[in-house]
Amino acid sequence: MENRLLIDANGKQNELNDLFGIFFEDLNHAADGGLYAELIQNRSFEFDKIDNPDYHAMTAWECVENSGKAAFHIETSNPVSARNPHYLVIDIKQPGKDVGVLNTGFNTGIPLKKGETYYFTCFAKRTEPQEALEVSLRSRDGKVYTSASFHVEADWTKTELTLVSPAEDNCARLAVTVKGESSAALDFVSLFPADTYKGRRNGLRKDLAQLLEAMHPRFLRFPGGCLVHDGSLDADDRNSMYRWKNTIGPLWERPARRSNWGYNQTLGLGYYEYFQLCEDIGAKPIPVLPGGYDPHHRRVAPLDELQPWIDDALDLIEFANGDAQTTKWGAVRAKLGHEAPFGLEYIAVGNEEVGEPFFERYPYFHKAIREKYPDIKIINTASPFAAGGEYERGWKSARENRSDLVDEHYYMAPEWFLANHHRYDSFSADGPKVFLGEYASHGNTWGNALAEASYMVGLERNAGAVKLACYAPLFCNVDYTNWQPDMIWFDNHRSYGTPNYYIQKLFMNYQGDYTLPLIADFAEENEYPGPERQNISGELVFAAGQEDGKVVYSRIEITNDDTNETYRFSDITIDKAHKESVVGHLDWTNVTIKCTAKELEGFKGFKIYFGKNAEGDKLEWELGGWQNQDDCLVEHTKGGSSCLSQYLFTVEKNREYELTLQLRGRSIQTFVDGK
Numbered sequence: 029m030e031n032r033l034l035i036d037a038n039g040k041q042n043e044l045n046d047l048f049g050i051f052f053e054d055l056n057h058a059a060d061g062g063l064y065a066e067l068i069q070n071r072s073f074e075f076d077k078i079d080n081p082d083y084h085a086m087t088a089w090e091c092v093e094n095s096g097k098a099a100f101h102i103e104t105s106n107p108v109s110a111r112n113p114h115y116l117v118i119d120i121k122q123p124g125k126d127v128g129v130l131n132t133g134f135n136t137g138i139p140l141k142k143g144e145t146y147y148f149t150c151f152a153k154r155t156e157p158q159e160a161l162e163v164s165l166r167s168r169d170g171k172v173y174t175s176a177s178f179h180v181e182a183d184w185t186k187t188e189l190t191l192v193s194p195a196e197d198n199c200a201r202l203a204v205t206v207k208g209e210s211s212a213a214l215d216f217v218s219l220f221p222a223d224t225y226k227g228r229r230n231g232l233r234k235d236l237a238q239l240l241e242a243m244h245p246r247f248l249r250f251p252g253g254c255l256v257h258d259g260s261l262d263a264d265d266r267n268s269m270y271r272w273k274n275t276i277g278p279l280w281e282r283p284a285r286r287s288n289w290g291y292n293q294t295l296g297l298g299y300y301e302y303f304q305l306c307e308d309i310g311a312k313p314i315p316v317l318p319g320g321y322d323p324h325h326r327r328v329a330p331l332d333e334l335q336p337w338i339d340d341a342l343d344l345i346e347f348a349n350g351d352a353q354t355t356k357w358g359a360v361r362a363k364l365g366h367e368a369p370f371g372l373e374y375i376a377v378g379n380e381e382v383g384e385p386f387f388e389r390y391p392y393f394h395k396a397i398r399e400k401y402p403d404i405k406i407i408n409t410a411s412p413f414a415a416g417g418e419y420e421r422g423w424k425s426a427r428e429n430r431s432d433l434v435d436e437h438y439y440m441a442p443e444w445f446l447a448n449h450h451r452y453d454s455f456s457a458d459g460p461k462v463f464l465g466e467y468a469s470h471g472n473t474w475g476n477a478l479a480e481a482s483y484m485v486g487l488e489r490n491a492g493a494v495k496l497a498c499y500a501p502l503f504c505n506v507d508y509t510n511w512q513p514d515m516i517w518f519d520n521h522r523s524y525g526t527p528n529y530y531i532q533k534l535f536m537n538y539q540g541d542y543t544l545p546l547i548a549d550f551a552e553e554n555e556y557p558g559p560e561r562q563n564i565s566g567e568l569v570f571a572a573g574q575e576d577g578k579v580v581y582s583r584i585e586i587t588n589d590d591t592n593e594t595y596r597f598s599d600i601t602i603d604k605a606h607k608e609s610v611v612g613h614l615d616w617t618n619v620t621i622k623c624t625a626k627e628l629e630g631f632k633g634f635k636i637y638f639g640k641n642a643e644g645d646k647l648e649w650e651l652g653g654w655q656n657q658d659d660c661l662v663e664h665t666k667g668g669s670s671c672l673s674q675y676l677f678t679v680e681k682n683r684e685y686e687l688t689l690q691l692r693g694r695s696i697q698t699f700v701d702g703k
């Protein structure tokens with residue numbers, strides 16, 4: 029008999045609709061220095077220590093005094109825009125032919141292509157308007173490729189010029205030099221290639237946008253990520269959470285923003301540009317809004333001050349979909365250049381929030397959106413964990429509020445993706461659906477991509493319960509890595525898709541309309557054999573949550589629950605000198621490990637490893653992980669780690685906890701103080 033796959037071509041099952049899409053977050057310099065085609069770094073002299081301890085207002089700028097001398101200082105008394113208060117003043121001390129500033133761009137510099145056109149924009153003013161300024165494109169060692177002179181008024185004057193590069197150079201600089209004797213002030217110094225994606229002004233880098241277009245993503249989730257909710261509550265604050273209204277309108281009016289990824293966001297790639305990108309690549313927009321709560325710093329908008337946050341959500345829907353003539357925000361959109369609605373269908377409130385303050389606030393957003401826009405699909409969020417207390421909390425909130433979708437996030441070892449191929453088989457197609465808004469296996473090898481492909485087959489098969497899925501993160505500038513792996517890597521002039529990219533592209537390019545019933549009729553049953561061992565076998569190791577922590581484990585007791593043999597151990601102290609202690613090697617099926625644990629120094633609690641083998645694969649029970657906020661069960665395989673389950677838990681110093689770890693074959697339960 030032959031092996032056969034039987035496909036019932038008449039048996040239409042689940043529609044795949046918008047299943048596979050992409051997620052863009054400005055980390056790894058994905059926007060500034062990446063997709064956003066601006067070539068000048070720190071164009072408004074707004075870089076600041078708030079963004080990054082190494083930043084200052086002159087980051088990426090160098091003083092030029094090849095002929096002539098000047099004093100350079102940053103002022104704020106009379107800016108182009110109060111929202112971008114810093115500007116550069118060049119006080120000429122000794123006039124010369126080549127005195128001013130130059131910008132070093134991103135990576136190795138400004139990438140120039142021979143014969144290509146570049147748009148230069150800047151605001152400047154001079155005490156003596158008849159004296160000229162000069163903009164030039166030049167090599168790293170000062171050779172001027174092309175230049176143009178311009179004059180400005182005694183008050184801020186906007187200049188726009190076109191430059192054509194006669195040279196090919198990936199390390200070029202843009203210089204603005206000052207002729208004559210009078211002082212000059214500069215702000216918003218910008219350079220864009222004319223050849224952007226779809227030729228748009230303030231546009232996107234063509235090669236990067238084309239890689240996205242080629243995927244044919246059904247949707248684009250944006251603008252983050254943690255970037256959305258990491259920040260202060262005041263929208264006018266430099267350090268504020270991501271507030272979309274700050275990201276539209278004239279570029280020089282958009283406030284520079286500190287991003288939690290350790291750099292500065294110009295917000296030049298703002299909500300209008302995101303919607304336009306979605307339209308250009310044929311993807312449905314899925315904006316993510318903060319829910320008035322920053323879980324990283326536990327900043328919470330008081331309930332009686334939540335309305336502006338809710339209004340942000342309602343106004344965004346109106347901005348995207350409202351009539352250009354009869355609605356306030358629809359008119360704003362039209363004024364920006366897009367008369368027709370953008371056709372928003374989804375909105376997400378929150379990004380992997382943990383903690384009650386979010387779930388207390390979510391219903392207010394949900395109710396307001398549902399009442400005003402019943403057709404918009406509302407996305408709730410279920411923590412950055414694949415299972416556990418906060419994950420369940422998100423789903424509970426989604427069921428109670430009747431959210432349309434729940435955003436799940438997890439980054440795991442490839443082995444986890446293979447082992448969890450059937451994760452969604454048991455998920456119901458009734459009630460809230462799954463939006464797998466961030467996932468990736470740890471790596472950019474073909475092995476990782478294949479593990480993800482296997483998982484995506486599982487997503488397709490369960491398209492009744494899983495409605496949207498996107499890999500993360502999307503982009504990484506090789507010289508500014510915050511997070512890896514990533515799907516697409518680039519520098520200032522090159523880009524390439526990883527194997528993970530090509531898998532995503534494959535699934536998107538060939539996404540079907542619906543699933544068909546499939547029966548595997550095999551001559552020989554060749555079922556997945558399951559794990560080789562039916563128990564967890566290996567070393568038991570006690571450690572502290574952090575390298576220099578000091579913790580004491582006492583009353584240690586290990587019981588073989590099949591034979592009732594019990595072994596007792598004397599106290600173990602973990603400290604700087606004695607970082608971990610191997611208690612023994614266990615190879616039993618049903619085991620209970622008990623002890624008490626107390627933290628004396630440090631702030632990240634306890635770590636108990638078990639099932640540790642010679643290759644270093646192991647399981648870990650971590651109490652007080654991340655910012656001493658989590659109780660996690662983690663699996664370490666081949667150097668990668670997968671958080672199997674998480675609960676909120678904070679270790680208090682000098683308090684004794686009773687810990688119990690119970691193994692039943694390969695099933696694990698952990699208890700703290702009997703809970």
Ligand code: AHR
Pocket residue numbers: 053252253254255379380412437466500501511
């Ligand atoms: O994708 C990288 C980060 O991972 C995102 O900002 C966040 O949502 C998640 O923790």
